[in-house]
Every structure is written in C-alpha cells, then in structure tokens.
Amino acid sequence: MERIFSEYFPYVRHPAVLPDTVVDGVDRVRHPVVIVGGGPTGLALALGLARHGVRPVVLEADDTVCTGSRAGAFTRRTIEIFQQLGIAEDVMATGLGWSQGWTWWRDQEVLRLQMPHDEDQQYPPAVSHLQNWIEHLMVEASAARDAADIRWQSSFDGIESTSDGAKVRVHSPAGDYTMQADHVVACDGGRSRVREALGLSLQGTRYAGRYVIIDVRMETADLPSGRRCWFDPASKPGGTLLMYKKPDGMVRFDYQLTDDEDEAVEMEPDRVFARVDAHLAMLGIARPWQPVWMTLYRASAMTLDSYRHGRVLFAGDAAHLVPIFGVRGMNSSIDDAHNLAWKLAWVVRGLAGESMLDSYSDERVYAARENLRFAMKSAEFMAPPSPPFRLMRDAVLSLAAKHPRLAQLANPRQHSAIPLVASPLNARAEGSEAFAAGPAPGEIVPECPLRFDGEHTWLTRLLGPHFTALWFGDADRAPRIDSALPFEMRCLHRSSDSSDNSDGITRLWRKYGADEGTLYLVRPDGHVLGRWRGVPAARLADEVHAALARVRSQTA
Amino acid sequence: MMDAGQLDDAYTRLCHGLTEAGEQATPQVLARLVLLLMQQVDDAQKVGAAIDEALEGFRDGASLRR
Numbered sequence: 001m002e003r004i005f006s007e008y009f010p011y012v013r014h015p016a017v018l019p020d021t022v023v024d025g026v027d028r029v030r031h032p033v034v035i036v037g038g039g040p041t042g043l044a045l046a047l048g049l050a051r052h053g054v055r056p057v058v059l060e061a062d063d064t065v066c067t068g069s070r071a072g073a074f075t076r077r078t079i080e081i082f083q084q085l086g087i088a089e090d091v092m093a094t095g096l097g098w099s100q101g102w103t104w105w106r107d108q109e110v111l112r113l114q115m116p117h118d119e120d121q122q123y124p125p126a127v128s129h130l131q132n133w134i135e136h137l138m139v140e141a142s143a144a145r146d147a148a149d150i151r152w153q154s155s156f157d158g159i160e161s162t163s164d165g166a167k168v169r170v171h172s173p174a175g176d177y178t179m180q181a182d183h184v185v186a187c188d189g190g191r192s193r194v195r196e197a198l199g200l201s202l203q204g205t206r207y208a209g210r211y212v213i214i215d216v217r218m219e220t221a222d223l224p225s226g227r228r229c230w231f232d233p234a235s236k237p238g239g240t241l242l243m244y245k246k247p248d249g250m251v252r253f254d255y256q257l258t259d260d261e262d263e264a265v266e267m268e269p270d271r272v273f274a275r276v277d278a279h280l281a282m283l284g285i286a287r288p289w290q291p292v293w294m295t296l297y298r299a300s301a302m303t304l305d306s307y308r309h310g311r312v313l314f315a316g317d318a319a320h321l322v323p324i325f326g327v328r329g330m331n332s333s334i335d336d337a338h339n340l341a342w343k344l345a346w347v348v349r350g351l352a353g354e355s356m357l358d359s360y361s362d363e364r365v366y367a368a369r370e371n372l373r374f375a376m377k378s379a380e381f382m383a384p385p386s387p388p389f390r391l392m393r394d395a396v397l398s399l400a401a402k403h404p405r406l407a408q409l410a411n412p413r414q415h416s417a418i419p420l421v422a423s424p425l426n427a428r429a430e431g432s433e434a435f436a437a438g439p440a441p442g443e444i445v446p447e448c449p450l451r452f453d454g455e456h457t458w459l460t461r462l463l464g465p466h467f468t469a470l471w472f473g474d475a476d477r478a479p480r481i482d483s484a485l486p487f488e489m490r491c492l493h494r495s496s497d498s499s500d501n502s503d504g505i506t507r508l509w510r511k512y513g514a515d516e517g518t519l520y521l522v523r524p525d526g527h528v529l530g531r532w533r534g535v536p537a538a539r540l541a542d543e544v545h546a547a548l549a550r551v552r553s554q555t556a
Numbered sequence: 557m558m559d560a561g562q563l564d565d566a567y568t569r570l571c572h573g574l575t576e577a578g579e580q581a582t583p584q585v586l587a588r589l590v591l592l593l594m595q596q597v598d599d600a601q602k603v604g605a606a607i608d609e610a611l612e613g614f615r616d617g618a619s620l621r622r
Contacts, residue, residue: 389575398613
C-alpha cells in the first residue's frame with residue numbers, strides 16, 4: 001500500500017559489486033560479523049562496531065537508503081548515541097528540535113505536553129527528521145572512516161548455523177555467493193528473512209486499527225514544531241489525526257481509518273489528498289502542497305523471546321515491533337545497536353566470552369517489553385481496540401480539559417532510555433543507597449555541561465569505547481585501576497573555579513549526589529554499572545576491580 | 557494518593573476487564589464500580605458534585621457521540 005510521489009532528496013545509487021575475495025561463488029575471507037540489513041539499526045551497529053575496532057560486512061538488498069521516510073521523531077537518547085557514532089552534528093544541523101505537544105478533543109485543547117527539558121541538556125527532547133536522511137548520513141560516515149564493508153544490492157538468501165558461526169547465502173545481480181561469519185546480526189526489519197529462515201516468530205498482539213501516513217511538501221515557516229494530535233476533529237469525525245512539521249519544508253499527517261472505512265478506497269490518492277485538504281482547511285491554512293510519500297500502517301506489539309540464537313543475533317524491528325505512538329520503534333532499535341556494539345566487538349576481540357551476548361538479549365528483551373507496555377497504552381488510547389476501551393477513552397477526553405490528572409491518560413508516553421535496573425551485569429554496590437541524587441546502577445548518566453581539560457564540553461562526551469570511571473576528587477587520590485577490559489578514568493575534581501560553578505563542576509557534583517571520593521563506573525553504552533560513596537580509597541579499587549571482574553565472569 | 561502511573565494502570569486494567577466482560581455487560585460493571593467507589597469516597601458533597609459534573613451536557617438525553 002506504499003506509494004512514492006517524489007524523492008525526499010536525490011538518493012545516491014550504489015552499484016552491485018562482487019567482492020574481490022569471492023572466487024567460484026565463495027567468499028574466501030571469513031568475517032567476524034555479518035550484518036543483514038542496512039537500515040538504521042544495521043548501520044548504527046556497523047558504526048558502533050567500528051568504533052570498538054571491528055569492521056563488519058553489511059548486506060543491503062536495495063541500491064540506496066529507504067525511499068519512504070518512515071520514522072520521523074528521534075529522541076534525545078538517540079541523538080546522544082548519534083553523538084557517539086559521530087553523526088549528531090549533521091543530524092542537528094538539518095533536523096528540527098522540539099519539546100512540545102498539543103492535544104485537542106474536537107475544538108478544545110485538552111493536554112499540553114511539555115517533554116523533559118532543562119538548561120543542562122545538550123540536545124532537545126526530540127528532533128523531527130527523516131529516517132532515510134539519517135541513513136544517508138550513516139552511509140557517508142561509514143565511507144569517510146571505512147567503518148564497514150557495505151555490500152549494496154546484496155540480499156540475504158539463506159543461512160546454515162554452525163556451532164562456531166554461520167554460512168550465509170548472498171544473492172546479487174553481480175553474482176551469488178556464500179560467505180562464512182563468526183556472528184550474524186539480523187537487522188532486516190519487521191519482515192526479517194533471517195528470522196523466517198531460523199523458523200522463529202514474533203509473539204504478541206496485532207491491532208486492527210489502521211492509519212494512513214502521508215508526507216507532503218509545503219511552506220512550513222509559520223508552523224510550530226512538535227506533536228499535534230486531534231481526537232474527533234471536524235476534519236475527520238470519529239477518528240484521530242497527528243501532524244508533525246518535518247525539516248526541509250515538509251509535514252507529516254497520520255490519521256486513523258474508522259472500522260467501516262474500506263482501505264482500498266481510502267488509499268486512493270485523491271481520497272487521501274482530500275483528507276489533507278480538509279484538515280488544512282480546518283486549521284485555516286490555505287497554500288499549495290505536493291505529496292511525497294504515503295503508506296498504510298497497522299500497529300503491532302510483538303517481540304522474540306530471545307535475541308540470541310547461537311551465533312545469530314537479532315536487533316531492531318527484526319527482534320520486536322513496537323506501535324509507533326510514543327516514537328519507540330526506531331529509537332529503541334538504535335538503543336539495541338548501541339547495547340550490542342561494545343559487547344559483540346569485545347567478544348570478537350577476545351576480551352569477553354560468547355555469553356556476554358546473553359546479557360544483550362536479556363537487557364534488550366526486558367527493554368522491549370517495557371517499551372511495548374508503554375506503546376500499547378498509547379496505541380490503545382489512539383485507536384481503542386474494543387467498544388469499552390472507546391467508551392472509557394471518550395469519557396477521559398470529555399473530562400480532560402477540566403481535569404489535568406485525567407488528561408495525562410492522553411499523554412503519548414514518548415520514548416526515553418529504559419533503565420536496566422535488574423541487569424545481571426550491574427555491580428552489587430551496597431553503597432548505592434547512600435546517594436541522595438544521581439543515576440542508580442542500570443540508569444543512563446544524566447547530561448551536564450562542564451569544563452574538562454580546559455575545554456567546554458558535556459558529561460556524555462567524556463564517555464568512549466571503554467568503561468569510564470567518573471572520579472569525584474583529586475587526580476592523585478584516585479584509585480589505581482588495572483583493567484583487562486578497555487577502561488578510562490575521568491577526574492572531575494573541584495578547583496578554584498568550582499566555587500562559582502564557572503567550570504560546571506559544582507552542579508555536576510550536586511546532580512550526581514557526589515562528595516570527595518565518589519566514583520561512578522559507567523558502561524560504554526552510558527548505563528551506570530555501579531557507584532560508590534564514602535568508601536575508603538584502598539577498598540574502592542577492590543570494589544571497582546570486583547565489578548569489572550563480575551562483568552567478565554558473567555561472560556567468560 | 558495515586559500517582560500518574562498508578563492511575564494509568566488502573567484505567568488500563570478497567571478497560572481490559574470491561575473488554576473481557578463484553579460491551580453488553582459494560583454499563584452494569586461500571587454501575588457497580590461507581591457504587592463501590594461512592595462508598596469509599598464516603599463524602600456526600602464530593603459524590604454529589606461528581607454526579608453533577610458527569611451529567612453535564614447529558615441532561616436532555618444528549619450523548620458524547622455527535
């Protein structure tokens with residue numbers, strides 16, 4: 001039901017090339033990692049692996065990035081991950097940051113959504129952008145640093161798993177071949193062929209509600225950025241409608257079909273265009289516009305029970321399908337890739353055992369279930385799955401303008417990072433309760449601007465492809481850590497500049513509940529592994545060693 | 557006091573329960589729920605005000621549907 005009217009931007013088309021290493025239909029090089037699928041998940045994983053010193057092969061069936069725009073809202077956590085992958089600046093330069101949402105019932109505003117934002121943040125809570133432009137930036141970044149061997153027009157055509165890897169069949173106009181890999185990661189989307197080849201299926205709920213999604217090009221300078229949502233508007237009685245301003249003079253509309261509407265009729269372009277006209281007329285917007293892309297969407301809430309099947313791993317939509325309301329689909333997929341990149345790279349480099357990859361599956365299945373829990377609530381509010389759901393939903397909307405607490409039931413529960421509070425990797429830090437503030441084990445480090453090494457920077461920029469100890473104290477009193485895993489110490493000591501917070505350190509200490517001698521141990525993906533406060537320096541080194549050893553023993 | 561998450565969970569639980577009970581039984585279940593909550597609120601003025609507000613716009617046989 002997808003229809004393309006014009007290109008979002010001029011796409012770069014890539015030729016099909018048979019690699020030099022392929023002889024007689026066999027790739028003679030054994031690859032540490034083969035990623036199936038060059039969408040946002042696969043490309044984010046490729047850039048992440050490269051950052052940790054592993055160069056993967058990416059198999060992409062098409063000759064360019066996806067030609068529909070698909071995901072449109074990128075959350076702060078995703079932009080912080082993009083920063084680690086080296087594309088955040090380009091994303092921010094071309095995207096539209098937003099922090100507000102407006103919800104109307106008929107002609108009454110019933111909820112004003114203000115997403116969490118404060119002066120410590122480097123990025124806005126959300127950025128409106130095009131998935132395919134992000135893919136384009138990732139492909140460029142990969143080429144610039146030779147991060148991955150991206151094989152275009154190369155589709156997955158079968159797999160044989162073995163105890164120490166897998167043999168993958170590749171189909172390409174340049175010639176078919178097989179290749180050996182130590183690990184295969186399926187990032188091939190909701191209709192994953194790898195998943196199918198392994199006989200696995202997603203478990204969960206498919207909703208009956210149908211949505212028409214259309215992107216149009218028009219003058220948007222005077223339109224606000226943010227999420228605008230209507231329940232039962234005059235332009236679509238009985239339905240719901242979402243409207244987002246997109247960068248580069250575009251607007252996305254997303255509206256629900258009612259049960260009695262025939263989708264074949266409703267997906268006729270003239271019918272859809274008339275809906276857009278009706279809505280613009282309701283808003284008093286009279287100007288020309290051109291269609292770009294449209295599709296029909298049905299929400300699913302499903303996941304695999306495990307994302308590790310021997311040497312084959314699953315990430316993104318291949319692993320889980322999350323309803324779009326609350327923007328948890330692509331954003332959670334990028335989180336998958338970020339969680340997997342360091343673990344898989346360290347396994348490849350012999351720094352950790354295969355079972356390290358079980359922690360990827362445990363943590364991200366847990367995150368998927370949390371994301372599904374929130375996204376299902378949003379989907380059920382947007383498109384009630386039964387008459388009683390609808391009865392209750394309409395009652396909420398009718399009371400929402402006067403009752404702010406009830407109005408919160410209409411909150412779309414936008415994506416944020418899922419805290420991995422029960423992760424088996426977390427340090428058993430008895431001292432963690434001693435903190436009055438700051439992230440607990442499993443949580444993401446909160447952002448804070450500061451001066452470090454004489455440079456103005458942000459806390460998340462101190463993280464790298466290694467465990468990071470944030471040491472609150474003088475450098476010469478820091479514990480001496482001898483780690484077999486990649487590790488860096490960052491000393492955040494108070495100096496004469498700290499008294500007036502001109503270096504940001506006082507605020508950072510307060511935000512992290514720190515005093516002299518506090519230490520946070522942070523994973524490469526930004527989750528806190530453990531934290532200690534008021535532990536004597538001599539014992540602190542032992543505690544950190546034990547926490548790192550625990551990661552290795554969990555995985556050896 | 558219920559926090560936003562607890563209110564949300566209670567709402568979702570009720571919606572699923574009503575769906576299980578079916579559309580026909582829904583008014584009866586809701587009537588029983590209202591009576592139980594009235595007892596628990598145990599405040600004639602609050603209950604009376606809630607009744608008045610719930611009836612706003614419905615006094616002449618109107619409905620939420622348009």
